[in-house]
Amino acid sequence: MSFLSIRNLSVRLKGGPPLLRRVSLDVAVGQVRGLVGESGAGKSMIGKAVLGILPPSVEITGGQIVLDGTDLLTLPPKERRRRIGATCALIPQDPLTALNPSHRIGPQITDRLVDILGWTRADANTRARALLEEVQIPNPDRVLRSYPHELSGGMRQRILIASAFAAEPKLIVADEPTTALDVTVQKQILRLIAGMQARHGTALLFVTHDLGVVSKVCQHLSVLYAGMVVEDSAVTDFFAAPRHPYSAALLAATPKYTDPAAGLHPVPDAVIDAVRAEVAAFDAGGR
Amino acid sequence: MGQCRHGVGMAFLRLLAIRLLTTAITLAGVAVIVFVVIRVVPGNPIAMMLPPGATEADIARLSALYGLDQPLVTQFGIWLGGVMQGDFGTSITSRQPVLDLVLGRLPATLELSIMALVMAVILGGAAALTGTRFRGGRREGAIDVANGMALSVPDFLWGLVLILLFGVLWPVFHISGRVSPALDLPFTTNFYLFESLIRLRFDLWADLVAHMFMPALALAIPLAAIIGQLLKQSLKETMNLDYVTLARTKGYGETRVILREALRNAILPTLTLVGVQFTFLIGGTVIIERLFSYEGLGNMAIDAVINRDLPLIQGIVILFAVIFTAVNLIVDLLYAVLNPRLRHA
Incomplete structure (x- = not known):
């Protein structure tokens, strides 16, 4: 049974x-679904649409976002916001800009628990402390009293992950959560997210451009090109035999660190032309 | 943490020491400039004191009495020596110590300026928050138009507009003075507004406010427009930042997001500007106090200039300079309090 079900969602730049x-x-x-595609393919846009944080320049022109049996797009804004806040969370891309520089770490983890979900401050603080321990932050009491600028990027991403899991959400959208990090830190953070997801049983929509990451943490994946899903497969099937020529080329283009001699294989022009023709045919077919 | 607090204390003391030193230098510079300028411009204070038909000998005698026949450098030396001992000289027109006169009027001007500042912050803040909340809409457009109008008319013209509106067409406020002369004032300080609150004399407080309202509002309107415009702009920029977006996913409504996440970060650039603009506002009290016959420092300054009361002019200008530097110091300290990143620097 799916917790999130997106049906025929169309989004466009206003006008x-x-x-x-x-x-x-x-x-x-x-379960974990990976969302892959090149820059501008619309992967982040899907996550933003689910969480109700599309930029004002963008509008939804059709489709449904069904969360736990209710189409979010039919709800009044206030109710939609409350429901998203209570059941979903975001792990943002850039830990350096995603924490408010004027607030201490503690309140930034507990704010949703206290303000939206009505926890007592004491319960929320206990919870925040336990979460920081779970994401392996040493000296959590000191960190809770710190300001973001006093902490490293890796630490801040751990805090954002802890914060995302704070209210035991049913769904987390991870928007390229390792892209802004050091390569050495990336691996730890990835392992941390996968571990937390498994322990808490949270559904995860994992936006990434890295197929290596998908193979490690996801059960299913959607491949996007120009805002169109060109392939929707189980991860094991995908890596064994990708169905769409574009996703096959994408897979072939992933550098093999184990075999540097193999060189780089960019997606061939013929494949790009073919998938562009598909998009054009879709647009001509009318929505 | 203990070490951290120690560091903050040291940084604070160093900032204070540097500021006090630069303040002393600034004030010395102001003193020299004022001293020279008011003696170079035409107009002899002694001639103004004597009745028409006084002889040259009378003028010379009185000049000698006030030391005005000495060379400029000697005069400055005498004056500076007095200032070091807290003696700013004697007013030529009223023959009272300058320090007493100036400090007697200072509370009136301070109360007026602070009331104007509070009004400007409330009006400008409300405009900025409303404009941000309804950005891109018709309400933001209306606020921009109002801001533009408020900015393009100087404070003394707003004073005239207010007199016309609330003094003539709908006379709800007093158009002149600081307090109704018929009232019996039990005050021991000249901070009437403040003291009326402390003594719980709300009848007097209401009368004082009815006098101050229009001059304060006239001073506040242009500053409110500046606050409104700048704060709205930085709020709108802040609203696009990642941590604000993250807060939205937590279930906060637009108003909560603006107040909780954006305001404190967006306020910093505005704060610096308000510090500078507040000193302009205090300068504006000179004309506004005249317009509303408000018995403050500014009104006294104009009289002093008309009468060529050199010691009094000097005293007033030095006091204004002290106020300006104090305002700048307060802004710097507030900035450090609001921005945690500066506290450890």
């Missing part, structure tokens, strides 16, 4: 070109 073309995908309870 401009489409950004998502009838996207459909499901994230099952406790």
Whole structure:
């Protein structure tokens, strides 16, 4: 049973070109779906649409975002916001800009628990402390009293992960959570997210451009090109035999660190032309 | 943490020491400039004191009495020596110590300026928050238009507009003075507004406010527009930052997001500007106090200039300079309090 079910979601720049073309995908309870594609393919846009944080220049032109059986797009804004806040969370891309520089760490983890979910401050503080221990932050009491600028990027990403899991959400959107980090830290953070996800049984929508990451943490994946889902497969099937020529080329283009001699294989022009023709045919077919 | 607090204390003391030193240098410079300028411009204070038909000998005698026949450098030396001992000289027109006169009027001007500042912060803050909340809409457009109008008219013209509106067409406020002369004042200080609150004399407080309201508002309107415009701009920029977006996903509504996440970070650039603009506002009290016959420092300054009361002019200008530097110091300290990143620097 899927916790999140997106059906035929279309999004466009106001008065401009489409950004998502009838996207459909499901994230099952406790499962991880990877969302891959090149820059500008619309992967982050899907996560933003789910969490209700699309930029004002963008509008949803059709489709449904069904969260736990309710289409979010039919709800009044206040109710939608409350429901998203209570059941979903975001792990943002850049830990350096995602924490408020004027607030201490503690309140930034507990704010949702106290303000939205009505916990007592004492309970929320205990919870925050336990979470920081779970993400292996040494000396959590000191960190809770710190300001973001006093902590390293890796530490801040751990805090953001802890904060995302604070209210035991049913769904977490991870928007390229390791892209802004050092390569050495990336691996630890990835392992941390995968471990937390498994322990808490949270459904995860994992936005990334790195197929290596997908193979490690995801059960399913959607491949996007120009806002269109060109392939939706189980990860094991995908790596054994990708169905769409574009996703096959994408897989082939992933550098093999174990075999540097193999060199780089960019996606061939013929494949790009073919998938562009597909998008054009979709647009001509009318929505 | 203990070490950390120690560091903050040291940084604070160093900042204070540097500021006090630069303040002393600034004030010395101001003293020299004022001293020279008011003696170079035409107009002889002695001639103003004597009745028409006084002889040259009378003028010379009185000049000698006030030391005005000495060379400029000697005069400055005498004056500076007095200032070092807290003696700013004697007013030529009223024959009272300058320090007493100036300090007697200072509370009136301070109360007026601070009331104007509070009004400007409230009006400008409300405009900025409303404009941000309804950005891109018609309400933001209306606020921009109002801001533009408020900015393009100087404070004394706003004073005239207010007199016309609330003094003539709908006379709800007093148009002149600081307090109704018929009232019996039990005050021991000249901070009437403050003291009326302390003594719980709300009848007097209401009368004082009815006098101060229009001059304060006239001073506040242009500053409110500046605050409104700058704060709205930085709020709108802040609203696009990642931590604000993250707060939205937590379930906060737009108003909560603006107040909780954006305001404190967006306020810093505005704070610096308000410090500078507040000193302009205090300068503006000179004309506004005249316009509303408000018995403050500014009104006294104009009289002093008309009468060529050199010691009094000097005293007033030095006091204004002290106020300006104090305002700048307060802004710097506030900035450090609001921005945690500066506290450890």
